[in-house]
Amino acid sequence: MKAAIIGTTGYGGGELIRILSHHPEFTIHSIHTTRDEKPVSEEYPHLTGIFDKVLTKIDTEKIVQEADVVFLATPSKASGKLAGAFLNKDIKVIDLSGDLRLKSPATYKKWYQHDPVDQSLLEKAVYGLSEWNKDQIREASFIANPGCYPTAVLLGLAPLLTRKMVDPRSIIIDAKSGVSGAGRSASIGTLYAELNENFKIYKVNEHQHIPEIEQQLSLWNDEELRITFSxxxxxxxxxIMATMYVELKEEWTTDRLIDLYKKVYSGHPFVRVRKKGVFPAIKEVKGSNFCDIGLHADERTGRLTIVSVIDNLMKGAAGQAVQNANIMFGLDEKAGLEMVPLYP
Structure with missing residues (x-):
């Protein structure tokens, strides 16, 4: 099957090339950019002699005629416009931006600060949290690939929220991300001199992933809820490491909770639940599509601590996008994604 990638010069697009270059079923038919046409190896020298396909201008009609699936690895606002051009066409679309994730246009405009896509496109898009929306993904033609923070957070909280096991008002999420999550464009905040030997909070109570997380948690909770998300x-x-704190409605031991999580995620090859007393680190999932989860129930306070780690460019972006493509086309969801994490 033929894949087209739009937005190949960003980190997410670069990861799509890395994954799909070795995929057993998909071939990269074309790669596209709004910049100058040139071999992608000039943009990414590490691809020299491995993948030298030329970046071309975006021609949506030609993409529809020639490809089976198109990955939109473009920024929000740009992705929404491109996605609209593929509406009601014979091609599957996976959007890695935030433009199709929020079902409320008003909420999108508030958090993303620009106009939303047409409501008909929002209604067509399926939220691509692979482990929890697989049945919908199989039948979908448009996928809203989840954000990186939401992926780590939702996979960590899902077994509890779907069973109404926690006080939803108690959810506090403390999350940390590597700098590649900010994208490839230069900014003062991501300069080496600014970031090296530093650790800083940003977008306090204003991060655009807040409504995405709340939207899915509210669906599982059957009523609207609000989170504290730093x-x-x-x-x-x-x-990405997301450390989450919740109050349990009933007393649970760490052992019972680990057994529950292992049962819930059995059959889901990319979620690994750690044994008691062992917590995951981000380096242990680097370059892979895994989400690793550690748990500890504090019987003294009645609170549960959940630690969830992912590679933001893989499970948080390109890896999950390919996992969703596998599901959409009826393939083994592990196809092209069974790489061992890079360590150390």
Missing amino acids: THLIPVTRG
């Missing part, structure tokens, strides 16, 4: 930038390239 994001921090750490001086590493890849990785």
Whole structure:
């Protein structure tokens, strides 16, 4: 099957090339950019002699005629406009931006600060949280690929929220991300001199992933809820650690909770639940599509601590996008994604 990638010069697009270059079923038919046409290896020298396909201008009609699936690895606002051009066409679309994730246009405009896509496109898009929306993904033609923070957070909280096991008002999320999550464009905040040997909070109570997380948690909770969500930038390239604190409605031991999580995620190859007393680190999932989860129930306070780690460019973006493509086309969801994490 033929894949087209739009937005190949960003980190997410670069990861799509890395994954799909070795995929057993998909071939990269074309790669597209709004910049000058040139071999992608000039943009990414590490691809020299491995993948030298030429970046071309975006021609949506030609893409529809020639490809089976198109990955939109473009920024929000740009992705929404491109996605609209593929509406009601014979092609599957996976959007890695935030433009199709929020079902409320008003909420999108408030948090993203620009106009939303047409409501008909929002209604067509399926939220691509692979482990929890697989049945919908199989039948979908448009996928809203989840954000990086929401992926780590939702996979960590889902077994509890779907069973109404926690006080939803108690949810506090403390999350840290590597600098690649900010994208490839230059900014003062991501300069080496600013970030090295530093650790800083940003977008306090204003991060655009807040409504995305709340939207899905509210669906599982059967009523609207609000979270406290803090994001921090750490001086590493890849990785997200989300540490979550919740109050349990009933007394649960750590052992019982680990057994529950292992049961819930059995059959889901990319979620690994750690044994008691062992917590995951971001380096242990680097370059892979895994989400690793550690748990500890504090019987003294009645609170549960959940630690969830992912590679933001893989499970938080390109890896999950390919996992969703596999599901959409009826393939083994592990196809092209069974790489071992890079360590150390």
